[in-house]
Every structure is written in structure tokens, then in C-alpha cells.
Amino acid sequence: MSNGQTNTPAVEPLFQPFDLNDLTLSNRIAMSPMTRQFSPHGVPGADVAAYYARRARGGAGLIVTEGSAVPHDVAHYTNRIPHVYGEAAMAGWREVVRQVHDAGAKIFVQLWHTGLGRYTKETDNPDVPSVGPTTWFPDHPTPSRAMDERDIADVIAAFGAAAANAKAAGFDGVNVHGAHGYLLDAFLWDKTNTRDDAWGGTVAARTRFAVEVVREVKRRAGKDFPVMLRISQWKALDYTARIAETPQELEVIVTALADAGVDIFDCSTRRFWLPEFEGSDLNLAGWTKKLSGRPTMTVGSVGLEGPLEGRRVDFHKAMPVAVENLARLMEMFGRGDFDLVAVGRGILANPDWANLVRAGRFSELRGYDPEASRTRLEPAA
Numbered sequence: 001m002s003n004g005q006t007n008t009p010a011v012e013p014l015f016q017p018f019d020l021n022d023l024t025l026s027n028r029i030a031m032s033p034m035t036r037q038f039s040p041h042g043v044p045g046a047d048v049a050a051y052y053a054r055r056a057r058g059g060a061g062l063i064v065t066e067g068s069a070v071p072h073d074v075a076h077y078t079n080r081i082p083h084v085y086g087e088a089a090m091a092g093w094r095e096v097v098r099q100v101h102d103a104g105a106k107i108f109v110q111l112w113h114t115g116l117g118r119y120t121k122e123t124d125n126p127d128v129p130s131v132g133p134t135t136w137f138p139d140h141p142t143p144s145r146a147m148d149e150r151d152i153a154d155v156i157a158a159f160g161a162a163a164a165n166a167k168a169a170g171f172d173g174v175n176v177h178g179a180h181g182y183l184l185d186a187f188l189w190d191k192t193n194t195r196d197d198a199w200g201g202t203v204a205a206r207t208r209f210a211v212e213v214v215r216e217v218k219r220r221a222g223k224d225f226p227v228m229l230r231i232s233q234w235k236a237l238d239y240t241a242r243i244a245e246t247p248q249e250l251e252v253i254v255t256a257l258a259d260a261g262v263d264i265f266d267c268s269t270r271r272f273w274l275p276e277f278e279g280s281d282l283n284l285a286g287w288t289k290k291l292s293g294r295p296t297m298t299v300g301s302v303g304l305e306g307p308l309e310g311r312r313v314d315f316h317k318a319m320p321v322a323v324e325n326l327a328r329l330m331e332m333f334g335r336g337d338f339d340l341v342a343v344g345r346g347i348l349a350n351p352d353w354a355n356l357v358r359a360g361r362f363s364e365l366r367g368y369d370p371e372a373s374r375t376r377l378e379p380a381a
């Protein structure tokens, strides 16, 4: 596909508006959620507002914030991860929202409980054990315990409370983090969920925790408040992991979640072009859209040569730009496989990624340099 003038992909279709419930996004490009750890004591400050506003001015129709802690003692692994609770944090978020809206974009906050993916070092409560569906987790970093009914109810309530706080702060929706091995995903994955009670045992039972979280989020924030749910097969500690071996298993998961109230699925893959199951070239977003009937967002190496590797920015690899894969992206988008396209590292490195792509200024895109992002909120110019 080409725009006829240059040998570059025709990306205009990405710059059409998209409606989700009562919300209209100005285009199909979203900034993917990215943990930055620049919010001391959980409070996003003026630098965080400027960081998101810059990317909103850079043309992304939707900003999805970094993973942010729900109000639960052991939700997060450092006290530099923003909270979605407490006066100071919510005042910080209101300013983030105001600046992003002024720049013409919409913004969802990502609601996150790390489960057993929590490191005790530097957390607010290092002596309190982390919680998960069971105590098994690859490369387990902390003392931990399996959740009882009370813990489960508390965490479900915490997601609901965070969603209500997000709505009150002016966010346009939430992205519930149900991916990458963190708490909701640990329930979905049979390796980390070997429970034999009502929260484990079958694909449907493993999905129940995420279903109840989504229901509570909808109950607290209202049925029209947009809920995006991030799911993935891969885990930060195991790229080959799968929560669904077959389309049938994926159908059980995503139809239950759609019924619970998910408005749009954020289907996290590391390379968007890879087929999810044999016999079809649909990726995870394509399959999820087909099986759930809900819109989806794709992600994974859009405009970059290779995938994200390493669970923390310290371990990420530098990655060159690869404009060529946008042609494949546009083919898949054009046939309706997904509705939104999330860009992570590309937008971190290029706050104006969407504007540059829209204008066909591909040669100005910079590759991803993890070093630039490790110690600074803004990569050096």
C-alpha cells in the first residue's frame, strides 16, 4: 500500500474518529500504557502532566497512562508508581487530565495490581506478603500467600474504588490491566492458578476473578463509563505462556468478559503481525474482536524492528525504526481486524509519533533507546 507520492504506507484510515459509548476519539492511535516510576509516593506531579500532555499534542487520540496502583496494601512494587487513590495523587491526576484534554486527546488510566509480580524492595509495605491465586510464580520475588475469599473481595472492591476515583478525576475511561502475568492474568493462567475452588479449575472459573473486577468497575463508575481490558497470552517472565490454547478457550474468556461489561479489549502482543492460532492469520486482537463482538486495540512493535524484551526498562533493547511494518498494519486494519492501534516505545521515543506518521514524515522518527528513558521522564532531544 502506498500513498502514491512516496513509497510509504497510506495511513489516512488511522486518522478517522472512533466512537466508544459516548466518547469520541479523534483518531485510532493510542499511547500504550508504560510504567515510568516518576511519581514519588504515588503522586503524579507537574512533570508527569507535561509528559502526557506532550504526547497528546503529538497527535495520539487516546493516552493510556502507565499502570497505576489500585487502593490495596500490596498492589504495587515501588512507591514511585502512581496511585489512583488519595487526595494528593488524585489532585495530580486531575491536572494530568486537564492538560491532556486541553491538547485535544482523551485519557484512560490503567488500573493495576501486580499480584506476585511485586518486588518488596522499596515498596510502601515491604513486610506485608504479596498475594496471588496461589503462591507459585516464576522467579518469585517476595514472600507471598494465596488469596482467601476476603482478599479476593478486597481486591475486587479496590478496582471498583479506583474506577470511581478515576471517573471523579475526569478520566474518560479506565484500562484494567489483565495482562503480562500480573494479578488478574495470574488468575487466567493455569500455571499460576491451580486453585480447586470456584476461582480455578476450568477456563471459565479462571476467568471469574477478572469478570468480577470488571463488574465492580462498571457498578462503581457507571455502565456508560468506558472500560478497556488489557489481556495477553505472554507473561513478563514467560513469553511463550498462553491463557488460551485454542480459539474455543479464548472465546470462553472474552465472551464472559464482554458480558461483564468490557467495552473494548486491549490485546497485548509483542509483534502485532503474528497469527495467534493455526489456520488463520488473525492476531490476538483479530480473534478477540471476532469472538467477543467487541472492538479491539492491537499493539506490538508498530513501526519498530523488533519486540519489547525484558520486564524492566533497564533490560530493554534499543530498537530501530521499521516503517515497513505499517503496510501490514494497514492491511489488517483495513479488513477490520481491530479498531485502535497502540504504540508504546515509538511514542516514548517520539512524543509526536502520530503527527509525524500522519504527515508522512517517517524519516524523522527516532528508534527506541531504553537508556534515554531509564533515568529521565523525557528522553533527551
Ligand SMILES: Cc1cc2nc3c(=O)[nH]c(=O)nc-3n(C[C@H](O)[C@H](O)[C@H](O)COP(=O)(O)O)c2cc1C
Residues within 6 Å of the ligand: 032, 033, 034, 035, 036, 066, 067, 110, 177, 179, 180, 230, 268, 269, 270, 299, 300, 301, 302, 304, 307, 308, 313, 342, 343, 344, 345, 346, 373
Ligand atoms: C518502558 C515500558 C513500560 C511498560 N509498562 C507497562 C505498563 O505499565 N502496563 C502495561 O500494560 N504495559 C506496559 N508496557 C508494555 C507496553 O504497553 C506495550 O504493550 C509494549 O511496549 C509493546 O508495544 P511497543 O512494541 O509499541 O513498544 C511497557 C512497555 C515499556 C516499553
